[in-house]
Amino acid sequence: MFGSIAKALFGSSNDRYVKSLDKIVRKINALEPEIQALSDEDLSLQTQKFRERLAAGETLDDILPEAFATCREGSRRVLGMRHFDVQMIGGIVLHRGEIAEMRTGEGKTLVATLATYLNAIERKGVHVVTVNDYLARRDAEWMGQLYRFLGLTVGVIVPNLNEEERREAYNSDITYATNNELGFDYLRDNMKHERGQMVHRPFNYAIVDEVDSILIDEARTPLIISGPTEDKSELYVAVDQVVKHIAPEHYEADEKQKTVTLTEDGVEWAERQFEQAGLLVGSNLYDVENTMVVHHLDQALKANVMFKRDIDYIVKDGKVVIIDEFTGRMMDGRRWSNGLHQAVEAKEGVRIEPENQTMASITFQNYFRMYPKLGGMTGTAATEAPEFYDIYKMNVVTIPTNVPVQRVDEEDEFYKNTHDKFAAIARLIRERYETGQPVLVGTVSIEKSELLSDFLNAEGVKHNVLNARFHEMEAHIVAQAGRLGAVTIATNMAGRGTDIQLGGNVEFRVDDELAEMPEGPERDAAIERIKAEVAEEKRKVLEAGGLCVIGTERHESRRIDNQLRGRSGRQGDPGLSKFYLCLEDDLLRIFGPDTMFAKMMNANLADGEAIGSRYLSKAIEIAQKKVEARNYDIRKQVVEYDDVMNDQRKVIYEQRADIMDAEAVGDVVIDMRRDTVNTLVADACPAGSYPEQWDVEGLKARAYEVLGIEIPLEEWMQEDHIEPERIEDHINALADARMEERVASIEAAAWSNLEKAILLERLDYYWKEHLATLDALRQVVFLRAYAQKTPINEYKQEAFGLFEKMLEGIRIDVTRILMTAEFRMQQPDPMPLPDLPDFLTQPGLLETHIDPLTGENDARPIPSPASSLGMLGAQGPGQVPMGTNPWADQDISRNAPCPCGSGEKYKHCHGAMV
Missing domain, CATH: 3.90.1440.10 (SecA, preprotein cross-linking domain)
Known part of the structure; x- marks a missing residue:
């Protein structure tokens, strides 16, 4: 009660925060006359002046008012759009690493230019993240005009770019890209064998468009690069x-x-x-x-x-x-x-x-948390505010609209069954269609959209269907959904990226109707005619009541319902929204009120009869909250388990980077050899045991297998007070001597490259196997709950032990190869360098991610590790170089160990060439 009174008197905490930003907006507005007086050349030179001020010790917050004023004036001159004051507030919120919740049609794309420009001045790179490639290209081209006018460079990351093009785009001041492209580039970078092949540079700042879709909906599953099994x-x-x-x-x-x-x-x-x-x-x-x-x-x-x-x-x-x-x-x-x-x-x-085996993976949560500063914008984030703060430490700030919303949100209507509900929807659509009012209908599946289409055909209503079968035409259908008498059935309106403008969209009509017409006076006259027609049509649509939005059922998430509603009432336009529900809807059937309620509804409602009540709407909202909480738990669990892997991923990726950056890794190899010897001795000579209890034969066999040396262990054991540490010293001395002999026969630079290549190759191999093991562990660890143990704690303990075992395996394997393999020089075949590095051209590698917003092909073949040894080929005792198969004419089972001694199955080793 007291909270309600305080809110009425002083406003909510959100209102007070937004109001506190007014003083900054007033500073920006005060600078407008001064900035407007600048010539185009002087305006574009502002960026260089800001950089000089930053170099002199000022901060981004210090130059914010001038930078925002400059960006606004640049936008007015280049794009013909001047930022509203509420858009300035949105820009400040983005710059502070918070989420700006702005209604549909409030110009979020333009808002992003403010924070993007300010942070790009530092030249550390700003990533603007979009939900699909179309928006990345469109926004980079559209807003890029402004950035380039102000002296900044702009890049865009889309599929099918080669490595050099990607590197250039990432080195731009501002980079537009989808979340998938950014994440996969990060994973691919950490599979490469040379620093110069990597495309990303250190993370600085990112602005995420449709932040709820990317950081919540898509974050339920990780990005994965995998290969076939x-x-x-x-x-x-x-x-x-x-x-x-x-x-x-x-x-x-x-x-x-x-x-x-x-x-x-x-x-x-x-x-x-x-x-x-x-x-x-x-x-x-x-x-x-x-x-x-x-x-x-x-x-x-x-x-x-x-x-x-x-x-x-x-x-x-x-x-x-x-x-x-x-x-x-x-x-x-x-x-x-x-x-x-x-x-x-x-x-x-x-x-x-x-099936595929994971070779690299990361969740969006852990990817985006690597940015020192992260901002986001969307029309619907408030319902997920706790999750944004818990996972990303981002506050949600609701930005007021530039013009008061005039849309009318009517109470939901309930029916007994789907047939009655769809018949009622079809009748309403026909009524609106006859008056010329445009109608947008949201469905939750292809099946429902096609069922409604049948009802509309029976009513004689002309309409467009926008769903998975026709998504190629979606931008054009959505753009014209506000025309007089237009009826559009959309499977979902999240992340469509195109505003519905009443009367139609001039730009899309020009593209559709004048595509073949050459430039000239005739085309200009046609464009003016289209503009006049759109203006007249908008007037008629406004008289008819604006856009009518109908929901055929409630979605699991309130955000999706709000996104559909938000398509109406853009920039103060009139509009109407209404949801129709029935007892057969999935949400009510699975998560809704109990059976008694359903029986009561069935008993008291006649066929075709509707009921509406605040109680029912509240019951639906409670059901939605239950589902949202359940989905949050699922995402939180994904994060908890990936956090364990993320700590290990950081260690591995940092080690890879250190290896790639180092001129030589000889010291690392020596440390590995020392640790390997320590492990061999510790296994054979446990602490606290007597010499007669030591595994003498086992240690001798392992020393020969791993180090390629024969050790006179019995002779050493004759020494007085022999200790395992002393045996370690003896073995290290013999191993060092053997290594000196081997290195002496190969050029120093070649040996250094060889050590690097083997180290990276073994690191990648063991990391891939470790990921597969962790995947299997995650599938079964839940069974520990039956023993009254917490699965996540058990997973952490097991994963730590597996990681230690993996590191030990890497040390032993690298030592074994360098100490026992026979190396010979090979002249490389003259050939041009491929666009992608050799080791990423393995046939069958896939990029996958469950992407609820794009229908893009996220599983593209990645062009395979050829030998990373360059001019050197490696083969162990008894092995033969890859590229030949002396066992091709022998009857060897494809699942048997390869005769070369690699430890791989024959079909994955030399048998792969048969």
Whole structure:
């Protein structure tokens, strides 16, 4: 109560904070006459003056008023747009590393220029992050005019750029890019073998557009670079054939968690089926030997029971393409992990692509937390403010609109079933259509959008459908959704990147209607005609009531509903929004009020009858909050587990950078050899044991295997008071002598390059294997909860032990190769350097990320590690150089160890060339 009174008297904390920024805005406005008096040349020279002031000791905050005033005047001259005062407030919020929540149509793209320009003056680089490539290109070209006028350089990162083009773009003062491109470039940089091949420079400042979509929706899954593993398609097909015949009483499905579990009878039935199919070892499905079969069974059950065609995915050109739950867009290249995508492919009878092994990964949370300063902007962030602060330490600041909002948000209407609801929606749309009022309808799936389309066809309403099947035309459809009588069905409006302007969009009409017309007086006259038509049409649309937004059901997240609503009422325009719901909606069915409520609704509502009440709207909001909290827990868990890996990732990537930067790594190699000797001796001669208890033969064998030396251990043990430390000294002396002999036969520079190359190659190999192990650990660690243990704590302990073991493996392996392998000089074949480094041109590598906002192909093949040894080839005892296969004519099993002694399977080593 007291809080409400205080808020009424003094305003909310957000209102007070925004009001405190007015004094800075007044300073900026006071400078406007002075800045306007400058010539174009003097205005563009302002940037250099600001740099001189920074060099003299001033801070960005000191020059903020002048810089913002300069940017505003530059925008007025170059773009024809002058920043409003509320946009100035938004720019200050972005500069301070906070999130500016601004309604749709308030000009967030222009707001970003203020903070971008100010921070780019330092020349440390500013990244402007967009949700798709189209927006990155558009904004870089559009706003780039302003930046270049003010003396700054602008780059844009889009797919299919070569390494040099990417490096140049990152070295610009301002770089536009999507979150995926930035993250994948970071991962690829940390797979390279030379510092000069890396494209990123040190992180400085980033502004994230649609910050809620990128840092929350997309942050539920990590970015992954992966490579293929062995083919198991036959097993997927065999298990799928069994699952297709399972009876509903043999399993229990949980739609909320999207899981399927077998009943006791179901387990017995599955065991009989798998025995007949010859897939079971023994008769017990849950014996350890049948772990792989159980895993495939779980995924096949989920694929056949929980995942529906044309809702969760579609089949296009013989491939299973995922449909995003948020936007309804096709997400070419995205694949479900852990064998689920293969199970769906087996279900649909299409070609089964092999599973992939993770080679590098990072979550968006940990990627963006590497920026010393991070700002963001969106139309809907307030509902997720606690998460933004908990994860990113970013405050959400709601910026007031430039003109008061006139949109009317009507109460929700409830119906008994989907048919009644869609019939009511179709009737309302027809009424609005007949008056000329444009209508935008938001649906949550392809199925629902096409169902509504059928209803509208029956009503005789002409309309456009915007969903995964037609997303190529989306920008043009959205741009004209505000025209007189336009009816647009959109699967989701998040991150579309195009404002709906009442009366239509002049720019898009010019592109569509005058694309073939050459420049000249005739084209100019046609453009003026289109402008006049749009102005007249806007007047008629305003008279009809502005844009009418209809939601066919509530989304899991209130943000998505608000994004749909926000399309109406742009810049003070009139508008209307209304949501229609029924008991068959997924949100109400899975998360909504209890069964008694549903029975009451069914009993008291006649067919076609609607009900509206604040209680019902409140119940829906409570259900949405439950889902939001659950999704936050999922994302938080992703972060907690990735934080463990992130600490290790930092160590590995820092070591790689140190190795690449070092002129020579001889000291590192010596330390590794010393640690390896210490490990060998400690294993054979445990502390506190007596010499007669030592594993003499084992130590001699390991010393020969790893160090290539024979040690007279029995002779050393004759010494008085022999200690393990003394044995270490003896072994180190012999190892040092052997290494000196080996180094003497190879040129110093070549040996130094060799050490570097082997060190990086082994580091990458073991890190890749470590990631696979951590993935497996994460899948099973939850079982520790049955033993009253906290899974995340258990994961931390296990992961730390595995990391120590990995480092030990790297030390031993590097020492073994350098001490025992035989090296010979090879002349390289004359060939031009590829655009991508050799080690990143391995066929089959994929970039993947679950991207709910783009339908872009996020799984592009990455062009493979050729030998990173340059002129040197390496081979151990008994090995042969890669490029030849002396066992090609022998009958060697593809899964047997390769005869060369590499430790790899034959099919992954010399057999790969057969």
